[in-house]
Amino acid sequence: MLFRTIVLLQFIMDACTVCIAASIPQRMATPHCRGSYQTPEIGRSLRDRDLISLEAGSLERRLDSQEIRNRKWAEQLNEPWLDFCPDDCEGFGQNSNYFLEDISKKIVKRVPLSRTGAARNIFTLPRDSKYKVNSSRKTYKGDDIALKFVDLNKRNAACEVVSLQDFEYFIDAGIVKEHPGIGVIVMKKQPGKPLHKIKAWQEAPLKQKFAIYHKVQSTVCSKIYDWIERRELLYSDFTPLNILVILDGKGESIRLKSVKIVDFGPPGVVETKYTPTPQVFQQFFSARWDFLWEPLVVIPENERPRSACPALLK
Known part of the structure; x- marks a missing residue:
């Protein structure tokens, strides 16, 4: 079978931070960087314990070492149109300006969005509850x-x-008084699930499965390029876990309903120096998409479209 389920090996989960730090290319030590205050969390999609889909074959052969992947994650952002520095971002050193109000009582009834994966650290509130933002009264x-x-x-x-x-997903921010040093970001919740975790997609005929996959890819490409044009920011961390999808139907009648992007934490959002041409961006996007998605979903060469971003090249 083309797709089968396996579990990521523990060595990926426990990647050495020293190795990660050593793998950051020297170009990143640019004058505008504010100093290496922490190891960038790169290659995050490989640390998820959830089951993933892979083409038949040895995991050791399919995946590079964590150190190599960390280096490549960052090296791909060494583009002339990007101003990438893993230790620099707008808002750096300004925690006290944003995390002020104690919102503990507002979030007492919080429940986790998921018991596994990255979403286990994300919560929501019950449907019958309300959250009021004091500053805006919304x-x-x-x-x-x-x-x-x-x-x-x-x-x-x-x-x-x-x-x-910047991306208009922010609602509020605050602190949890009984837990010093912990902040809370309140944001708009996005619907959907990662594509590879949707049963209807897993069970769809290959033709429909590939069609949905390519539609998700082209939608993400167009959305990210639009953000570059309008906001002068690149969203670079479009791993399968950060792309939430809703599908309608099943089998041969399955279709894509919506695509949402989540996780805007550093160093995934990068300032741009200028807007690349659609051709340049498509080349960048295609290479990065293959790198970020290949560990989870492998598409045969003969099933890949001529362009990952057909809407940009019309």
């Missing part, structure tokens, strides 16, 4: 928001707040 339904806990000892914690504001 009120949100409990199950329309997502809560993310962050470590305020990391000087880049506020960077995700700024990114969420």
Whole structure:
């Protein structure tokens, strides 16, 4: 069978941070960087314990070592149109400006979005509850928001707040008084699941499965390029776990309903120096998509479209 389920090996989960730090290319030590305050969390999709789909073959042969993947994750962002520095982001060192109000009582009834994977650190509120933002006086339904806990000892914690504001997903931020050093980011919750975790897609005929996959790919490409044009920011961490999909139907009648992008934490959002041409961006996007998605979903060469971003090249 083309797709089968296996579990990632433990050595990927416990990658040595020393190896990660050593793998960062020297070009990143640019004058605008503010210093190496932490090891960038790169290659995050490989640390998920959930089951994943892979083409038949040895995992050891399919995946590079974690160190090599960390290096490649960063090296792909060494583009002339990008201003990438893993230790720099807008909001750096400004945690005290954003995490002020104690919102403990507002989130007492929080429940985890998932018991596994990266989402186990993300929470929401019951449907019948409300969340009121004191600064704007806006009120949100409990199950329309997502809560993310962050470590305020990391000087880049506020960077995700700024990114969420830029992409219009931000709602509120605060602290948990009984847990010093812990901040909470409140954001708009996005519907859907990662494509490879949707049963209807797993069971669809190969023709429909590939068609949905390519549609997701082209939708993400167009959305990210639009953000570059309008916001001068590249969202670079489009791993399968960060792309949430909703499908309608099943079997031969399956179709794509919506695609949402999540996780705007550093160092995944990168400032651009200028807007690349559609041709240049498509080349970058295709290479990065293959790198980020290949560990989870492998598409045969003869099933790949001529362009990952057909809408950009019309």
